Amino acid sequence: MEAWYKICQDFPKDSTPMKIAVVGGGAGGVELTLAIQAGLQQLGSRKLEMHLFHSGRELMSNSSTSLRKLLKKILQQRGVELHLGKLSQIEKVFPEQGYKKITNCPDLFQHVFWVTQASAAPWIQKTGLAVDAEGFILIDETLQSISHPHVFATGDIATMVNHPRPKAGVFAVRQGKPLFRNLRQAVWGKPLKPYIPQQNYLSLIGTGDGNAISTISYAYASRGKLTLPPHKLLWYWKDYIDRQFMRQFERL
């Protein structure tokens, strides 16, 4: 956040174009690209170039075709330069000039935002717990490790063997109650209850201009069922959900 406030402060001061790169074309990277662009453009008339780098050929590869098309169109309409289908690295840093070079791109960037997906902590591998190919703890329907049943794991750190889902708060939060219930059952020496996560989930993607796109997806097939085009009301809805959630931490 400190770095972001500094960027905002510096933006109107200079007349040279500001070039910003976002690496990672998932929901976070796409949303952040649009939000940065909209936010900075409000601060001054300095030329701003936004570049979005993504390893996949398609942005938001886990989303529906309709949502992907819509977001790509919005990004292109707003002049965001897309670099798809290549794994990116920071190739070189020029500390004196304050620039960074990204592999496969002739441009130099003042700022690079790294928005690639959640990864497993390296210490998990050393514990001997059964893990999936990405190093996340494998759990069954009772939320117990499949190799060490006295260990429970939920949220981003775990993958349900029979019900894999995206690493998203939607799924992490809902495992809270069944985790509590099963920990209590385990302490009491009673049988544990299975938990099966929902298949459908709602995504609300902000487009940075006070609108949002809504889509209802199938978690399992990662296939969209319904996509609604950008609308202000969807933004208010997203904002309302997020604020309601955060309020829970204020009123414990």
Ligand SMILES: Cc1cc2nc3c(=O)[nH]c(=O)nc-3n(C[C@H](O)[C@H](O)[C@H](O)COP(=O)(O)OP(=O)(O)OC[C@H]3O[C@@H](n4cnc5c(N)ncnc54)[C@H](O)[C@@H]3O)c2cc1C
């Ligand atoms: C920018 C951003 C936007 C997102 N937006 C959405 C969204 O709109 N909708 C959605 O569904 N999901 C969203 N997500 C994903 C969501 O935040 C995660 O899926 C969710 O927070 C996972 O919850 P968790 O409790 O498993 O892990 P976390 O929320 O990451 O919590 C883990 C906690 O454990 C602490 N910790 C880590 N290691 C240790 C340790 N060794 N000892 C003690 N403590 C430790 C960490 O500091 C952290 O506080 C977003 C994620 C990001 C980064």
